[in-house]
Amino acid sequence: MAAEMIVEVTKTFPGRPPIRAGIRYPLEASTVLILFGPSGSGKTTVLRSVAGLEWPEHGTIQFASKTWLDTAAGISITPQERHIGYMAQDYALFPTYTVAGNIAYGLGDLAVSDRKKRVEEMLELFQLRGFGRAKPQELSGGQQQRVALARAVAPRPQLLLLDEPLSAVDAPTRLQLRGELRGLLKQLALPSIIVTHDWTEALTLGDVMAVMSEGNVLQIGSPQDVFSRPANADVARVVGVETVVQGTCVENHEGLATVQVGMISLTAIASPEIDSDVFVCIRAEDVTLELAGSVETSARNHLTGTVQTIASLGALAQITIDCGFPLAAVITRSALSELGLAVGSAVRARFKAGSVHLLSRR
Amino acid sequence: MNWTAIWLTIKLASLTSVVLLVIGLPIAYWVSFSKWRWKFIVESVVALPLVLPPTVLGFYILVAIGPHSPVGRFYSDIVGHPLPFTFEGLLLASILYSLPFAVQPFAAAFEQVDRKLIEASWTLGASRLRTFFKLVLPLSKAGLITGAVLSFAHTLGEFGVVLMVGGNIEGVTRTVSIDIYDEVQVLNYAGAAKTAAFLLVVSYTVLLVVYAMNRKVWAVWPQK
Numbered sequence: 394m395a396a397e398m399i400v401e402v403t404k405t406f407p408g409r410p411p412i413r414a415g416i417r418y419p420l421e422a423s424t425v426l427i428l429f430g431p432s433g434s435g436k437t438t439v440l441r442s443v444a445g446l447e448w449p450e451h452g453t454i455q456f457a458s459k460t461w462l463d464t465a466a467g468i469s470i471t472p473q474e475r476h477i478g479y480m481a482q483d484y485a486l487f488p489t490y491t492v493a494g495n496i497a498y499g500l501g502d503l504a505v506s507d508r509k510k511r512v513e514e515m516l517e518l519f520q521l522r523g524f525g526r527a528k529p530q531e532l533s534g535g536q537q538q539r540v541a542l543a544r545a546v547a548p549r550p551q552l553l554l555l556d557e558p559l560s561a562v563d564a565p566t567r568l569q570l571r572g573e574l575r576g577l578l579k580q581l582a583l584p585s586i587i588v589t590h591d592w593t594e595a596l597t598l599g600d601v602m603a604v605m606s607e608g609n610v611l612q613i614g615s616p617q618d619v620f621s622r623p624a625n626a627d628v629a630r631v632v633g634v635e636t637v638v639q640g641t642c643v644e645n646h647e648g649l650a651t652v653q654v655g656m657i658s659l660t661a662i663a664s665p666e667i668d669s670d671v672f673v674c675i676r677a678e679d680v681t682l683e684l685a686g687s688v689e690t691s692a693r694n695h696l697t698g699t700v701q702t703i704a705s706l707g708a709l710a711q712i713t714i715d716c717g718f719p720l721a722a723v724i725t726r727s728a729l730s731e732l733g734l735a736v737g738s739a740v741r742a743r744f745k746a747g748s749v750h751l752l753s754r755r
Numbered sequence: 756m757n758w759t760a761i762w763l764t765i766k767l768a769s770l771t772s773v774v775l776l777v778i779g780l781p782i783a784y785w786v787s788f789s790k791w792r793w794k795f796i797v798e799s800v801v802a803l804p805l806v807l808p809p810t811v812l813g814f815y816i817l818v819a820i821g822p823h824s825p826v827g828r829f830y831s832d833i834v835g836h837p838l839p840f841t842f843e844g845l846l847l848a849s850i851l852y853s854l855p856f857a858v859q860p861f862a863a864a865f866e867q868v869d870r871k872l873i874e875a876s877w878t879l880g881a882s883r884l885r886t887f888f889k890l891v892l893p894l895s896k897a898g899l900i901t902g903a904v905l906s907f908a909h910t911l912g913e914f915g916v917v918l919m920v921g922g923n924i925e926g927v928t929r930t931v932s933i934d935i936y937d938e939v940q941v942l943n944y945a946g947a948a949k950t951a952a953f954l955l956v957v958s959y960t961v962l963l964v965v966y967a968m969n970r971k972v973w974a975v976w977p978q979k
Contacts (some may be wrong), residue, residue, distance in 0.1 A: 499879030
C-alpha cells in the first residue's frame with residue numbers, strides 16, 4: 394500500500410535563498426526517496442521539517458493521509474506524534490546509555506519483556522550481538538551507524554528519515570556501509586527518505602530521487618532517469634553525471650572489468666565489491682569526440698555512433714551520441730564547429746577505463 | 756568552637772541547596788531553552804544577588820517579609836508568628852541570596868547538552884519532560900553537583916543577609932560567620948580562629964570535591 398508523501402513548504406533563513414520545496418510522491422513499503430542536492434540546497438531543512446524538528450513559515454506536510462503540518466489551518470504535529478525514525482548526520486547517540494539502552498530508548502510503551510525481545514532482535518539484525526553493554530563511544534564509526542539505525546527503527550516507525558547517513562565515516566568504510574545500508578533498507582521494508590549530496594549513494598540506495606538546488610525541487614524521478622535525462626540544465630549541473638546506463642559485468646581480469654551494455658563492450662577499472670549487475674556511469678566531460686576513422690590512442694573505450702542532439706551550454710555544447718546506448722559528451726563550441734558536427738553526423742567517442750564508474754545495482 | 760552555630764549553619768546550607776535544586780532546575784531549564792526575546796530580563800534578576808551588597812538584599816527581604824507587607828501579614832496570619840528573625844525567614848533569604856550560584860551552573864550545563872541528542876529523543880517519542888529526566892539531567896550531572904555545592908558553600912559564609920533578616924539569635928539564626936564576628940568583638944581570638952579554621956576546611960573540601968568531580972579523577976579506577 395502506497396502512502397503518499399506531500400511536502401509543500403516555505404522556509405527562510407537570513408542570508409540564504411528561501412526554501413520553496415514541493416514534493417508529492419507515493420512511497421511504497423520499501424521505497425527509498427533520495428533528497429539530492431549540493432550543500433545549502435535546502436534538502437536537510439526539508440528532511441527536518443518532515444521530522445517536525447524545523448518549522449516552515451508556510452506550507453503543508455502530509456504522510457499517509459495524515460496532516461503533520463498545515464500552517465493555514467494551524468495544524469502542527471509534534472515529532473513525538475509522527476512515529477518516525479530519524480537518524481541525524483552524526484548519529485546523535487546518547488553517551489549516557491549503553492548500546493542496548495540507546496536501542497530501548499524509544500520503546501517506553503512496550504512491556505519490559507517485549508522491550509528486551511525487541512532489543513535482542515535489533516542487536517541480531519544489525520550485527521551488534523555482544524555489543525549491547527558497550528557505550529556508543531567505544532564503537533567504530535560503522536558500528537555507531539548501525540546502532541543509530543537500530544535505535545531509529547526499533548519502535549517500528551511508519552517512515553524512516555536519514556540525514557547524510559554515510560557522511561560521518563571515512564571513504565573506505567563508506568563504500569562498505571553503502572552496501573550494508575542498501576541491504577538493511579530492503580530487509581526493513583520501510584518507506585525511507587535519505588538526504589545525500591553524493592551521486593553514487595543516490596544511485597545505489599534510491600528508488601526515486603528529488604533533485605534540489607537553491608531551495609527548490611527541480612526534478613523527481615528514478616535516479617537513472619534523472620541522471621540520464623535531466624529535466625533542465627540546472628539539474629544536469631547539480632547531478633554532474635550525464636550518462637547512466639545498465640550493464641552486466643562479464644569479466645574481471647587483471648584489474649580491468651569488461652562490461653556489456655547492450656551490444657557494446659566497455660572497459661572499466663575493476664573493484665572487488667562490484668556484482669555482475671551494474672550501473673555504468675560516465676561524466677560527459679570525460680568523453681572526447683573525434684571524426685570517425687581517426688588513429689588509436691591510449692583511451693580504452695572507442696565507440697562509433699551518430700549525433701542525436703546538440704544542446705548549447707554557453708561556451709560549451711552537450712552532445713548526445715547514439716552508439717548502442719545514449720552517451721553524453723561535453724565539448725567547446727569551437728571544437729563543435731571545427732569538427733563540423735551536426736545532428737546525424739558520424740562521430741567517434743573515446744574515454745578512458747578510469748572514467749567508467751561502476752555501481753552495483755540492486 | 757560553637758557547635759550550635761556550626762550545626763545550624765550546616766542545616767541552613769543543606770536545606771538551601773535542596774530547595775535550590777528543586778526550584779533552580781525549572782528556572783535554569785527555562786533560561787537555557789526559552790526562545791523568548793526578553794528572557795535576559797529574568798536572567799538579570801536571577802544574577803542580581805551576585806552584585807547587590809548583601810545588606811541591601813537583606814534590607815529588601817526584611818521589608819518584604821516584615822509585618823507591614825502583605826506577604827509578611829499573610830505568613831503571620833497562617834503560621835501565627837512573623838517571618839523575620841526566624842530560621843524559616845533566614846532560609847528564604849539564603850535561597851534568594853544563593854539563587855544565581857545554583858541557577859547559573861545548571862543553565863550552563865543544560866546549554867552544553869547537544870541539541871541533536873534532544874531532537875533524537877523527541878523523534879523516539881519521548882516527551883519534553885521525559886527527555887529532560889532521561890537525557891538532559893544525566894548529561895548535566897557535573898553542572899548539578901557544581902550548582903548544589905556552590906550554593907551550599909555560599910550559604911555557609913553568608914553574613915550581611917543573615918544579620919539583616921535573621922538577626923543574631925543563639926540556636927535560631929546565629930550562623931558560623933556571625934559567631935566568628937561575635938567572638939572577635941569580645942576579643943576571644945582563639946575561639947574565632949577555631950571556628951574560622953573549621954569553615955575554611957569545610958569550604959576547601961567542598962570545592963575539592965566539585966573540581967575533582969568535574970575532572971573525573973576517579974575515572975582511573977576500573978569502572979563497573
